[in-house]
Structures are given as structure tokens and as C-alpha cells.
Amino acid sequence: xxxxxxxxxxxxxxxxxxxxEKTFSFHYEKHHKGYMKKLEAALExxxxxxxxxxVVKAASGGKFNNAAQVYNHNFFWTSMKPGGGGDPSGDLKDxxxxxxxxxDKFREAWKASGAGQFGSxxxxxVNDGGKLAVTSTSNAETxxxxxxxxxxxxxxxxxxYYLDHQNARGTYIDVWLEKLINWDFAAANLxx
Ligand code: MN
Numbered sequence: 001x002x003x004x005x006x007x008x009x010x011x012x013x014x015x016x017x018x019x020x021e022k023t024f025s026f027h028y029e030k031h032h033k034g035y036m037k038k039l040e041a042a043l044e045x046x047x048x049x050x051x052x053x054x055v056v057k058a059a060s061g062g063k064f065n066n067a068a069q070v071y072n073h074n075f076f077w078t079s080m081k082p083g084g085g086g087d088p089s090g091d092l093k094d095x096x097x098x099x100x101x102x103x104d105k106f107r108e109a110w111k112a113s114g115a116g117q118f119g120s121x122x123x124x125x126v127n128d129g130g131k132l133a134v135t136s137t138s139n140a141e142t143x144x145x146x147x148x149x150x151x152x153x154x155x156x157x158x159x160x161y162y163l164d165h166q167n168a169r170g171t172y173i174d175v176w177l178e179k180l181i182n183w184d185f186a187a188a189n190l191x192x
Contacts, residue, residue: 001052003043003067005036006074014082018179023163028077031159035069042066053144068140072122072153079152081182088183092190099132107177109134114156114173125152125186132190151186 005028012028013021039055040048042063047055052074056067087103088096100106106125114123117136124135126148135143136156143150154160154176161172 001071001074003039003048003050003052003055003070005032005070006077008077010082015080015180018175019080020164023161026163027155027159028073031157032070032073035066035073039063039066039070056142057145065140068142068145071144072140072142073155075150075153076122076155078185079154079182080176080180081184084180084182085178086183088187090187092183092187095132095190100134106134110154110177111170111173114154115170117156120157123154123156124148124150126150127190149189151189152181 008028012024015024042059043055052067052071056064056071059067087093093103096103096106100109110123110125113134113136117123117138119138121136121138121141124137124143126133126135126143128148132151133148135148137143154173156169156173158167161169165172165175
């Protein structure tokens, strides 16, 4: 992944009504690009040409927060798609059945993780040494500083849902699973 805010693979109103254009545009244009602006100011000579993952792993403090937030949001936009939702298939479904018991059990774990993350953070589906797991991270924290490989993520900062759902994080998560989750992205990450 390059050190940049990704070009979106769909229009900013393409996830509506599951995620409104207003929520999307504030999130992408103000929050995500805001992190990028601060990261750019903190980059050292030549660093902009390195992979973003490398910049995240080498950074600390405020620079880490901005670099990781650029990475996490890039991952988040592609964790959703217009007409998303439904169930996974193929190898991904087999792995979810194996490690969670069923896709419904996965959804329960995802909801519990999102509801249980106190304050701002992220929910992740990761491949941890060949076993899939749901985890959450606080603030800008990201699995790529550890050994587990991320397959999907969902932003649970209030800015991700407050305009559409106010304080109802649980409703946001339900809609996210029903209408937005991009299983194709997870399957590609599992295979890649
Ligand atoms: Mn966000």
C-alpha cells in the first residue's frame, strides 16, 4: 500500500442509504485526508516512497497515530462495497465455519467486539497463523504492528456512524454486516 489516501473504488454516495453520502464525505474528506495531511508534515526525506505499512511499523507517537489511521481507513473503504453484506463463500466460508462454528457465530463475535470496544477504535477479522479471529484495537492501533494479517476492518470511532445513527453503535454494526461488508476483499486477503 502506498503512503496515500486511496482512490475510492466507488462513488461517495454509492453506499447510501446504508451509509449516507454525508457520513461518507465527512469521514473520507475531513477525517481521513486530515490524518494524511498531518502524516505528510511528519514524513522524513524519501519516506513517502516507502510502503505505508513500513512507515506505520517504524513510527511512534503522533506520527504513528496519523500513519496508522491512513492505513486503517484505506483498509476500511475496501472492507465495504455497494451491495455488500450477505454471506461469504468458498475457502473463506470454510475457514469461518472452522474457526467460529458458523457465519452467524462470526457475526455475533463481530458485534460483541464492536460493542465492547470502549471509546474509539477498530474491529478486525484477522488471519493469525492460519486461524481466523475477530479482534479490536483502540484509537489508531492496527494489527500490522503484530503478526496477525488483517482481512477486514470496521471503524467504530463515533465519526463513522454518529451522523447516521447518533449514539447507536449497535445499529451501525448491524447495518454494516447486513449491507456493507465486502466478503470479496476478505477472501482476496485470505488467499493473498
Ligand atoms: Mn474513521
